[in-house]
Amino acid sequence: MNPRAPALRSVGTAARPGTWAAIIVLGCGLAAAVTGCGDDGGPGTPEPEPRELVDLLREVDGVLSVEEGMAPATGYRRFDITFEQPVDHGDPDGARFAQGLTLMHRDAQAPMVLASTGYDNYLGGRLSEPAQIVAGNQIVVEHRFFGQSRPQPVDWAYLDIEQAAADHHRIAQAFASLYPAGWVSTGASKGGMTAIFHRRFYPDDVDATVAYVAPISFGVDDPRYHVFFDQLDVGSDCPERVRAFQREVLNNAEAVTAVLAQRVEGRTFDRIGGLERAVETAVVEFEWTFWQYLGLDACSTIPALPAEPATLADFLNLSGLVWVTSDAEAAALEPYYYQSFTELGYPSVPVDHLQDLLVFDYATDLLRFMPAGEIPTYDPAPMQDVADWFAGESERIVLVYGALDPWTAGALEIGAGADARDVHLMVAPSENHGANIASLDPADGEQVMDELRSWLEPFGPLPARMHAPALDLPRSLSDRVERMREQRLLRPTSRL
Missing domain, CATH: 3.40.50 (Rossmann fold)
Incomplete structure (x- = not known):
């Protein structure tokens, strides 16, 4: 106080x-x-x-x-x-x-x-x-x-x-x-x-x-987040269509990469190991990003398959998911990657449905974003300490999460006696990482x-x-994504 x-x-x-x-x-x-x-x-x-x-x-x-x-x-x-x-x-x-x-x-x-x-x-x-x-x-x-x-x-x-x-x-x-x-x-x-x-x-x-929308992760590659995808039920085949889209892009990776190569506008991808690797990383992270930021409103905009490479490239990169792994953006986010690998942790991303089509090692790709010369050692103590304190001693706090945000699977536990401590966890139905x-x-x-x-x-x-x-959300999906990018809420997968 x-x-x-x-x-x-x-x-x-x-x-x-x-x-x-x-x-x-x-x-x-x-x-x-x-x-x-x-x-x-x-x-x-x-x-x-x-x-x-x-x-x-x-x-x-x-x-x-x-x-x-x-x-x-x-x-x-x-x-x-x-x-x-x-x-x-x-x-x-x-x-x-x-x-x-x-x-x-x-x-x-x-x-x-x-x-x-x-x-x-x-x-x-x-x-x-x-x-x-x-x-x-x-x-x-x-x-x-x-x-x-x-x-x-x-x-x-x-x-x-x-x-x-x-x-x-x-x-x-x-x-x-x-x-x-x-x-x-x-x-x-x-x-x-x-x-x-x-x-x-x-x-x-x-x-x-x-x-x-503040999660807490317990370790690198925290598996708790798989619960969100395992239990996702939106009353339609949207989750299946998202995964089908991922596979379609991987099956056409060379052509999609060629399309994006014409749009890089000076961006370089040396750090991650080339544009091909950046595209595959974006595909792996696409399912998480779709539900984190696009969600139900975007289900009707998933391209019908099969689709032309340009159409696949447009939808894959709607949120800038490929560009976020460029050298310039990676350099700006070095502090985030350092914190994730040393204290904050990050979630495990579902890849089983893609494994037979992957060429690169996603976990190794993430390590490429660490500051040069830094070899991370993860310390689990800080996050566990915060979780213990929050569940037993925190006071006068409101947590707001979105029901359709994958990060909500990592929500803080409010603990016993939360009402007496004036600690409240609220979940916005049908909302994602933009919940308020x-x-x-x-x-x-x-x-x-x-x-x-x-x-x-x-x-x-x-x-x-x-x-x-x-609520003042832009009408079009692309405008909404741009608003989120401006507010720095848009962070694919392990980037909050």
Whole structure:
């Protein structure tokens, strides 16, 4: 829970000594930057000049730079911030790096949403669903080692969940006095996992967490995910048609590869071992990707078989499934592969129905994406520790999953006494890896609103009517896929 909590907070620890004095002074200063802050010194007392918000932000401990940009949301101001972090939080006087943040400021007294991306800063100025629901401020955190937040020189030993949690802890502490209302952490997919990891190590930094489609894997090639495919029943022959499509592409691999070779537009595939290997990897991952992101809406668009190579290539690469293994994209995702092979784990992918047609070794293909010179050693302890903590000690967390998302087979176990701990697992019917509060059954959505209200109201007023924003999915399948790619939710198979 939040160390900024007022005395009326019924659950939690007392505020840190000195916190409230800082909140009174800085809170007034920040409010002044937006609306002005009066002086009650009596008649004739000159009103102090309001301080600029950008100046207050630059004074935050750890802030290296602040640049105001265009805010896409009405009523908000956007600030792109670089924040200094230790490469190793166990050695705060050692090497440092600059971590990228984006602040969307609405009101100093509104709730703050701490949004973890798990990757680079793909959200930028876009508001997360929780920020829209509570009409709150938002800080987006680019994950260490991704995007512009990579230490130089790179020492991969410092890319782990505990170091990343400590990054988020320092950010929450640094901005707490400027934003004294309730704090909610959030994230989707790997971002949701990152938010959970932060709570594991620093449970009192925020008052609540909403984590979307956040799985936990126990090992490399985790077999638990096969349950999804073994039990998949959508009331049609769609699953069988997906597998038939995979086999058709493999039977025509040479021709399909030739079609895609005409479309590479400068992309190279040296790392994976050539375009032929990239195509086969995409075919292996296609079934998972289909259900993760395309789903029921796409069943009617599966090409009738047999089909021309160009038609097969179009559908196989609808989500960019081949291009994601190109050298440029693989380099950008090196941190993800490192984490997957050392701590996060990844799922086993069904291949039995393809085995007689495969030329390459899929498991070896994945290892090709590791950073050069790094030989991974998987440590099962961190994920087991998180799972144990979550099932027994976690508090005030909402998990949202999609019923038709393969990753849901790796959902966190909420454990005994979850209701008493205010921990809830919600599943959106017929939804996949894009599941959110708006896609829940109405009763479940209202329950989430009630929980957020009960957790945040002690810190200040909330919108009179809280509701999830309406689903805004593009009409066409290709447009929907492009939206997901823009939001970095699209990660085939072992890439969340």
